[in-house]
Amino acid sequence: MPLLVASAAVTLAALATVQAAPASPAPATIAIPLEKRVVPDDHRLVNEQGVVNFAVLDQTLSNLKGKYAQTGQAAERNVGHRPFASGNSRRLARRLARRASTGSESLSSYQNDNLWAGRISIGTPAQSFLMDFDTGSSDLWVPSSQCTTSACSGKDKYSASSSSTSQAQSGKQLNVQYGDGSTASGPVYSDSVTIGGLTATGQTFGTATTLTGNFGSSPSDGLVGMAYPALSQLQVSPFFNTLWSEGHVARNVFSFRLAAGNSAPSELYLGGLxxxxxxxxxxxxxxxxxxxxxxxxxxxxxxxxxxxxxxxxxxxxxxxxxxxxxxxxxxxxxxxxxxxxxxxxxxxxxxxxxxxxxxxxxxxxxxxxxxxxxxxxxxxxxxxxxxxxxxxxxxxxxxxxxxxxxxxxxxxxxxxxxxxxxxxxxxxxx
Known part of the structure; x- marks a missing residue:
């Protein structure tokens, strides 16, 4: 679950502008099909015989703790408090701080039976990625073409040098840490990010030049966070909010159909229902x-x-x-x-x-x-x-x-x- 770090110069007032109405009429809604990606059996919550894998459950919960400790830290920095903080929230944050010297954000757990993932593209010309969409975090993360570790093998990777619209964000650093010790790190960029033909220009995101541990077992390339800007570790507009502020979607609304088994196709619907x-x-x-x-x-x-x-x-x-x-x-x-x-x-x-x-x-x-x-x-x-x-x-x-x-x-x-x-x-x- 990634930890994105930034010494961002974006103010909270600027973050608030992502909720403002678009300057020009927005187009209609768009449906994004979500692929069901099966993970290896030893990384599934439940095996083919229907038996729960408690080791994977433990790892999933460890990652979840990290995710919420880190997004809580982001909220405290951005808006001055941790939502729904319990007595041990700061103890969790201190434990994470001992693991990584910089602030961070968590990706959603990849140790599920099945994952729902959709395609986005980044850059000019477009580079394609299979991404999970997470309403529990706010930042975007992909692997880098400069990644040489084995966990990057088989993944789509972002090449900043191949994109004419890429801009490095100096002073910012991706620093990812799972609860199980898996890590990812690398530079931060802004570039055009497209989904279903809708393009957010100048979207800021992290790239990983190093991946270790269980990142390699994920069938997806990265994550798109879809929560409020208050959870952004980079202190930037999340991807959907950028689409809205630039006038690309009809309404400042998105919806999910997450199907179980083969019951129906899964879908992310942008701009309405x-x-x-x-x-x-x-x-x-x-x-x-x-x-x-x-x-x-x-x-x-x-x-x-x-x-x-x-x-x-x-x-x-x-x-x-x-x-x-x-x-x-x-x-x-x-x-x-x-x-x-x-x-x-x-x-x-x-x-x-x-x-x-x-x-x-x-x-x-x-x-x-x-x-x-x-x-x-x-x-x-x-x-x-x-x-x-x-x-x-x-x-x-x-x-x-x-x-x-x-x-x-x-x-x-x-x-x-x-x-x-x-x-x-x-x-x-x-």
Whole structure:
């Protein structure tokens, strides 16, 4: 998960301009197909027999902690506070600071069963990259053509010297560190970045001349962060915000359809909502409560009943996270309301439940009476032939007093991220 570092000269006032209306009429919306990329079996959360790989789960959660500690640091620098900071958020930040002498930002975890990735191009002439799109971070990162480490093998790489529109950003440095020790580092550039025929000019991004560890196992080349500018380690406009401010999209809104299995094509839709992907009249919006992450409030129910001890919760909609990761105490309270559930014997914040009696779990958001189900609560079995399954709601002190709603929830809804009205929408899938 990358850590992007910058001694940026961009002011917060300049960052705020990315939300301003475009100077000229914007074109229509555009759909970006997302490819499903299968990772090697030993890097999957669940193997072909449906058994959970706890080592990969551990690594995923370690990366997640790093990601939120680092984006929290960026928010504190950019807007003066860490959103939803819990008591251990600064301890996590100090631990990361000991690993790397510079500030940093995290890429989304690549250790998923499947990844949803789409194509962008950078430079003049265009250089193509397969990228993950992450609503839990704000910066853009790709490998460099100068990378000589084995982890770069097989990846598309950015060549600054081959682009007539490339400009080096002196004083800035990409410095990436996963929770497992994998690293990436290199210079920062600005260049034209294009997706689906829409071009953001002068977009700032990091490039890696060195990659080590598990970066090499990722089927994607890099990441496009799509959260608010407050999380930008580079203190620059995120890619979608640049598209909007330059007048390239019809609305300051984007949406995701993240498909499970082979149920339907996955898609990122820029500039609005794709009416073919959801049921008309089912969209419910809830206000953003912190313009940093896509942060909202929610309530959770088990088998139709509110969970005693869990009232209104902070939550973050994060396409770069596989699981639903919650504070440890909340996980204990939640799973105590599930019949037959118990802490996993190996620890780690995981919980198990009888495979033949999975609970019905729903979330309800302010502004709508709809209760949205979690159809992918079951990650897989504890072991081959076991009758115990592992729950996707995991207890972990990530430094946030918030529930991180990853793909285990988002695959079950059509999700809309609305900068114009500072709100998140969920719709029933078509």
């Amino acid at each position: 794709n009416s073919a992907k959801f049921v008309a009249g089912t969209t419910g919006y809830t206000p953003v409560i912190s313009q940093s992450y896509w942060a909202i409030n929610t309530n959770v129910q088990v088998n139709g009943q509110s969970v005693s001890g869990l009232g209104t919760l902070n939550a973050i909609a994060d396409t770069g996270t596989t699981l639903i990761v919650v504070p440890t105490a909340d996980a204990q309270t939640f799973w105590s309301s599930v019949p037959g559930a118990a802490p996993y014997s190996g620890g780690g914040g995981y919980y198990t439940f009888p495979c033949n009696s999975a609970p019905s779990v729903t979330f309800q958001f302010p502004g709508s009476s709809t209760k949205w189900p979690v159809p992918y609560l079951n990650l897989g079995t504890v072991s081959y032939g076991s009758s115990q399954c592992v729950g996707a709601i995991v207890g972990q002190d990530s430094g946030l007093n918030a529930w991180i709603l990853g793909d285990s929830f988002l695959k079950g809804v059509y999700s809309t991220f609305d900068f114009a009205n500072n709100r998140v929408g969920f719709s029933k899938l078509a």
